[in-house]
Amino acid sequence: MMPAFKHLERDKTMPIPMNSGRRRLLGAATLLPFAAKAQDDYPSKPIRMIIPFAAGGATDVLGRDLGQAMAPSLGKAFVIENIGGGAGVPALNAVARSAADGYTVLFCASGNITAQPLLSKNRVDILTQVTPVGMIASAPHxxxxxxxxxxxxxxxxxxxxxxxxxxxxxxxxxxxxxxxxxxxxxxxxxxxxxxxxxxxxxxxxxxxxxxxxxxxxxxxxxxxxxxxxxxxxxxxxxxxxxxxxxxxxxxxxxxAVPGFAYSSWNAIFAPARTPALVTNKLFAAMQAAARNPALLQRFDEQGVDIAMSGPDEMRTLVRKESAIWEKVIRDARIELN
Known part of the structure; x- marks a missing residue:
């Protein structure tokens, strides 16, 4: 039987090649300055904003208004892409599978993050798929x-x-x-x-x-x-x-119903592992937009309050609200067909 692997004697007259692991480390080291520079230069091209609803809906209108208000701070425009249907899962997947470079983001309503992922048959922790950039708005139902x-x-x-x-x-x-x-x-x-x-x-x-x-x-x-x-x-x-x-x-x-309360909120998420330098730039642009009188008026007309929260606060909020809606889903025995 032939051996699974052939063992070849090295010609001792040939120079010893550089260790492949060392070569990979040196290669990675040479790339680090370029990666850091790319983040420093971010954004260098338009940013794709995916919205998990059809064009013309409430979340779509808010996302377009926000993108327009953020663009001056970033120096680049947002390109809106509507991926509706599927309880928001196709839009979430499109963002989660994108490069973690800040050039694809999700603008969504809270239910897309805190409720609908709980109904997926192949359920995963949503915060391992996307990372919060920041919340911009909150509104009651x-x-x-x-x-x-x-x-x-x-x-x-x-x-x-x-x-x-x-x-x-x-x-x-x-x-x-x-x-x-x-x-x-x-x-x-x-x-x-x-x-x-x-x-x-x-x-x-x-x-x-x-x-x-x-x-x-x-x-x-x-x-x-x-x-x-x-x-x-x-x-x-x-x-x-x-x-x-x-x-x-x-x-x-x-x-009339003591203790009854919940809100819908809107936020931006990026693919997991997006560098903090990039998400911080995006959140800073959101904060600048929240001071824009035109955006404030537009949001007020839509029945929406400006409500800013950073990544850490949002992670806590997502966990808290997901637990609330999970109990509702379990008690009502809700399943997607």
Whole structure:
């Protein structure tokens, strides 16, 4: 039988080659100055911002506004790429698999990070896939009901649902999204039974909400402003305090359901192992953007408060909120089809 490996005698007249491990170390050492210079020069080209929603939605609008406001500090523009669907997983994967050089980032809503990854069959710790750059905004969800519904306040909705168990239909744009989980949390906190009706898109949700096919939904204010102004739907409560103009006058749901609260927030994430020098530059640009009067006005119009948090705070927040939504998912036995 032939040996698995041939052992060859070295010709002692030939010079001894440099140790391959040493050669690799020297090679890496020669590359370090170039890598450091590349980070110092960052960014030297436009930055790709992936948004896990279709163009025109609330998160898309905020991301585009933020990218435009950050560009002057960085000296480079953001190129927006919308990768919707799949509960945000395709967008997350696209970022996680990109080079960790700061030229691909994710602008997302909190549910994309704290809730939807919990529903994946091949579940992994999201913070091993992406790293926080910074939070820029926070907003409560608004509880909106059809103008044709027989209740005009949170207390009336709860009373009606208790008298008619399971007959109040709560819509959402998909299973496992924050609007769905918010519905489950609300129902359990209020001690009522409601029916969740998932849709594949926001357009049909609004049509059925206006017609009264579904009676209620949680979501961010920009999705509802126009129809509220027309009187086709009503905003009856918010899930957390807010200073934004469109939300003034709406009562906290916790007034009727003590202890009930949650918020949606928006943040930038980069691929894991992105150098701190790069993420720090991005966060500094976010901080500069947060002082931009035009961005402040745009966010206020969208029902969003400026809320800054750095990477360390965000890691803690992601862990905390993931634990909350994991319990909701487990108690409600929510699974993706």
């Amino acid at each position: 608004v509880l909106v009901v059809s103008a044709k519904a027989p209740f005009k306040s949170v207390a009336e909705l709860i009373a009606y649902a208790k008298a008619h168990p399971g007959e109040v239909n709560f819509a959402s744009a998909g299973i496992g999204g924050l609007a769905h989980l918010g519905t489950e949390l609300f129902a359990r906190s209020a001690g009522i039974q409601v029916t969740h009706v998932p849709y594949k898109g926001a357009a049909q949700v609004m049509t059925d909400l206006i017609s009264g096919q579904v009676q209620a939904i949680f979501g961010t204010m920009p999705s509802f402003t126009a129809m509220i102004e027309k009187g086709a739907i009503r905003g009856i409560g918010i899930t957390a305090p807010s200073k934004s103009s469109p939300l003034k006058g709406l009562p906290l749901i916790s007034q």
